[in-house]
Amino acid sequence: MPRRALSHPRFGRGFGLLRRVTSSRRKHIALVRDLYRQMDMVEDGCLCCGNRDFSLLAECDRYGFDLQKQICESCGLVQTYPALSQSFLDVFYRDHYRRLYTKSDLVNYDHILAEQNERGERFHRFLLQELDAAQIAESHVVEIGCSAGGILAYFRDHAKSVQGCDLDEAAVRFGAAQFGIDLTAEAFPDSLPEGPKIFILSHVLEHVAKPKELLAQIRAHMGPGDHLFIEVPGLNMVAEGEYSHNLRAYFHIAHVADYSAATLTAMLAQAGLAPLRCTEGVTGIFVRHEGPVPSIVRDPQDSVENVRRIERTFGSK
Numbered sequence: 001m002p003r004r005a006l007s008h009p010r011f012g013r014g015f016g017l018l019r020r021v022t023s024s025r026r027k028h029i030a031l032v033r034d035l036y037r038q039m040d041m042v043e044d045g046c047l048c049c050g051n052r053d054f055s056l057l058a059e060c061d062r063y064g065f066d067l068q069k070q071i072c073e074s075c076g077l078v079q080t081y082p083a084l085s086q087s088f089l090d091v092f093y094r095d096h097y098r099r100l101y102t103k104s105d106l107v108n109y110d111h112i113l114a115e116q117n118e119r120g121e122r123f124h125r126f127l128l129q130e131l132d133a134a135q136i137a138e139s140h141v142v143e144i145g146c147s148a149g150g151i152l153a154y155f156r157d158h159a160k161s162v163q164g165c166d167l168d169e170a171a172v173r174f175g176a177a178q179f180g181i182d183l184t185a186e187a188f189p190d191s192l193p194e195g196p197k198i199f200i201l202s203h204v205l206e207h208v209a210k211p212k213e214l215l216a217q218i219r220a221h222m223g224p225g226d227h228l229f230i231e232v233p234g235l236n237m238v239a240e241g242e243y244s245h246n247l248r249a250y251f252h253i254a255h256v257a258d259y260s261a262a263t264l265t266a267m268l269a270q271a272g273l274a275p276l277r278c279t280e281g282v283t284g285i286f287v288r289h290e291g292p293v294p295s296i297v298r299d300p301q302d303s304v305e306n307v308r309r310i311e312r313t314f315g316s317k
């Protein structure tokens, strides 16, 4: 077993076992663990660059799942490796995700919509730093993975049209009834409007088994004047106090990859997309990049030492 870069025992297998058996969620954790142990893990190389040279960071996550977080030594992307398969993720999101995370099958739509409304307002402000209001007003906003559509409901008053899709049929039904907007239960919209478009991926890419494929699919529907807005939870923000400085809480089973601004930008570059702006948030606006896919240059900050630096902030107020 290679040496673990996050050497504190709370990132080790023993702590994971303890966490699994003492957690108030232990029954559900056992079900999910049985599921991934019955299915093949994926070892196709790094999600971004395909290389197989990894450094081991952690051997357990928020819930004590014995999954490995590793950093690719070629491009610097932190990811679960070996990876969970799409077949596992499909069953996990359908049957387990909500109960594991919220301890309930009941969905608190008030909570979801309040969070989505806050995001809608914040994303609109972010877009206004790169695009003018008239440009947004002339655009069709298309959200992939829109849940109950609260972000789109915010954009309805600021864009030409809004539409969204999500595999969560109940959320889509709820949102369509609540807001009267065009929401469909599918992974990708069956049809798209003509004219300038702003695609939104809000806290979606980090959950997708093959992010480059989703990005390529979106790019194929983007023209020269179209934009892709993306937000994922930023790894470096844990050092700034998100997740209460707790890197083990940030590392959790649903996060396939854990992005910095540079690793997200590198992932998008591989899909032929270039940033207008990308923060460590990680929040960014991207456009089509024409020409050959650039070779990946690892940002020196995306290193084992940086992950250790983030971990050293644990316990800060």
Ligand SMILES: [Zn+2]
Binding pocket: 046, 047, 048, 049, 050, 051, 072, 073, 074, 075, 076, 077
């Ligand atoms: Zn890589």
